[in-house]
Amino acid sequence: MPSWNVNDQRVPQGRLALFSYLCVGCVVLLLVGFWKLQVVQSGHFADLAEKNGIRSIPIIAPRGAMLDRDGRVLVDSYPSFSILLLRDNPKLLEKSLPQIEDGLGISEEDLKQQLDAAKSEPKFMPIIIKPAASEADLAFVESHRADLPVLDLMMVQRRRYPHGEMLANTIGYVGEVSPEELEQSDGHYRPGDIVGKAGLEREYNDQLEGTDGMRRVVVNSVGKVMRTLDNIEAIPGKPIQLTIDYDLQSVAENDFANKEGALIAMDARTGAVLAMVSRPTFDPNDFAVRIPAKEWQQLNADPETPLLNRAIQAQLAPGSVFKIVMATAMLESKAIPANYTVYCPGYAEFYGRTFHCDHPHGEVDLHKGIVASCDVYFYNVGKLLGIDRIDHYATGLGLGRRTGIDLPGEEPGLIPSEDWVERVYHHKWYPGSTISVSIGQGAVMVTPIQLARMIAAVANGGTLIPPHLLKTATGLQPESFPLSDDTVQQVTDGMWGVVNEPDGTTSETVKLQNIDFSGKTGTAQTESFELQNKLGKHLKENGWFVGYAPRRNPEIVVAALVQGAGWGSSVAPIVRDVVKAYYDKKNGQLPRQPSTAENISAPSHPLVAAAAEQHP
């Protein structure tokens, strides 16, 4: 028997019972506690639980780059950071505003306004208070992570236009997707997505935009990312290679400094656009981040219409360049003998009205009519042809209708006809109007690209090349408007004379050695009617020059328009420069412009790299 009391059978029943009651009491208390949380306050905790959850953070796919025909970068993307303001802790937020004002230079008032605007959004959704953080901003956020937890960074991909205004109207710009685009995209876009808004950015948006990735993270009720659930990598957009030649573009842009107008240079055999200028213009980098509303309004309301791509959107009277159409119509229709001559006393009377010429040209045949650009000669040609024949040839050569270039917003221009007048103005065609049309005035409106294509077509026997900007474009079919060899011979001889003969309108000032440079000047007396109204003033005349080389079956055609230039002859040097650059490059004599990749350095602050690591 052990020393201790083995068979003691006293059991404290009372105290055991007391213990049982105590246990029941404890369970009841616990159940009351659970009741409070699960029934009384369950709504509050359900709200908190909602904030605990999965947040999808898009990984923005960089847009594809745009390269010139030689692979030089015209547009690219770079990683950048947006500064986010977290709103889930209003008290902390309120306290932090003054410090944010100091550090990021955003006024407290501004911040409060932004917070107000986002009031209806869920509190755990941060707002972007600075779309493009500078390195100083990044440093500020990084160094204040502890005491300013309301700030965070988000990596985004921004568009960069390293050459600024160069080619801006052609390239276009990007911007946040509009509500309409959102609706039409059928879920493809989310609010805040960046899409191409104009120009090539819009035309080739589908290729350029990548597929955004998605990182699904678990965030807790205070917005802290706890872990990553999955990571769908972004697929970068595909680069596109353009037909643009950076070298020719540079030459053209330089010549257009301080000028207003447009230029288009094309490979006259294929329609590949080598250079395209429109002035005045804008800097698409201004759009790449978030353009202030004021600046956008200014750009839009600017009477000089910097957003207009004049090469394809300016619909203007072609002036004497139109005489090439007249000459072609005269020869092809055979309505007038090829050796038709007119005596020019410096003016002529038709239907009781006097029409002027620059100066008396004396006896004028077709060749001299083109070379010296005699109005009186073509007044007579026009009168003999009649408006419908002019319309037939002008339209056949591509005027007054879109060329189909791969850019949005191309304007058709207008070639008047009897039908058109009856349809629009409900009266018969006034024969007197034909006289004005004959020298590219009156109702005739064309775009620079139409003129370039028309001149190329006349010089190559009637092939209307398909203008395009994408180097890899396939399936482009030229249009055919066959011209007889004889016509081509005579008209191109005339255009050769304009440049190379003593009485040509360019007075031999733009002759090029060893190059059969030809062309036609034009001086249009008015601005487009609308633009003139808008400006409320009468500008100087528009100068045109459409040049090409060589004389027949040209390789390059360049149309240039300088608004307010006065005379077409003053525009010719620009075209000559581009054509010369083309041949210099072909012969290896043009110093190659450095590739942009060498010019542009990526932002290389260590903080950017560090932040990039944190936000993979």
Place this chain on the structure above:
Amino acid sequence: MKDRPRVHDFDWVLLAIAGAIALVGLLEIYSSTHASAMAGMQWKQLMWIGIGVAGMCLISLIDYHTLMDQAPALYMIGIAGLLIVLVIGYSRLGAKRWISLGGLVNLQVSEIMKLIIIIVLARFFAEVRTDRLTLADLAKVFVLTLIPVALILKQPDLGTAMVLVPVAVLGAFLAGIEWKHAAIGLVVVALLVPLAWNMRRHLKPYQQQRIQTFLHPEDNPRGAGYQILQSQIAVGSGGFWGKGFGKGSQNQLGFVPVRYSDFILAALAEEQGFIGVCVVLLLYLGLIMRLVDNAQKAKDRAGMFIVMGVTAILGFHVLINAAMVIGYMPVTGIPLPLMSYGGSSIAFVFLALGLVMSVRMRRFVN
């Protein structure tokens, strides 16, 4: 009179209640972890339950008197084990609680100490021949308990150390502590609390933080208060009916801290709602009541103290754990018996139930 215990006398009701609780635990562990890298934990838990049941049967075969005879030796072994842990113990999560037995088996000595303290104190109280505890008896109980408590606190493991205390307190209560002594004890504890509060600087930083967090959880929602808050969010958002099995977002997304172990009740509360919590807590109440019943029917006072020692520890675990889950108690790392994932915890509970079985099976044995 029978002369040996029979399987018939096994407490099948107690086993059924324990089994039901363990099954609920298994299901909740599955629900909490099936979609994570820890999938399959329920099988490991089931294995531990199997081992525990086997251990329970083995212990029940041993006459508890035999174990109580060895109480002094067991006590010394336990203390020695705790000392060894402090010297050469295997450190995990910043605390030395384990002795490596090679391979994958790590012995948590403090769990064994829980069993030993039950036996040792039962033996002590059974030796008291009167219905009253003298101050000298109380002092002895105090010292016997304080030594292992201090050693476990040193590991540091505040939770397990605290668990030993109710064995002594309930034991003293049942052994006939005088009401005035009990009152004095309560007053002393009441006075010690502010003192301990002033002494808190001597606590480990994590303990300080836990207390701080418990008192002011909103101060640092990103830090330690986070666990309590997340637990409350899970429980509260579960509502009356719960979100459904495997559908608790807080649980499934891992917001509930150690949702398969210490906070398994929060996971259950989110998915099964207040109804589920009621079922589970009533199961535990049933378990406790059945244990008390066993104590009442014990053959002798010694057996009663063994059963009530087990009851004290299990009841305390449930109370502290459930209170922690709803934010009424600081986070102490006390698992929910039978439900929380963990080999040591499961093994302890079944071995303790083995002691109870040993008492029950011998109630008619001479």
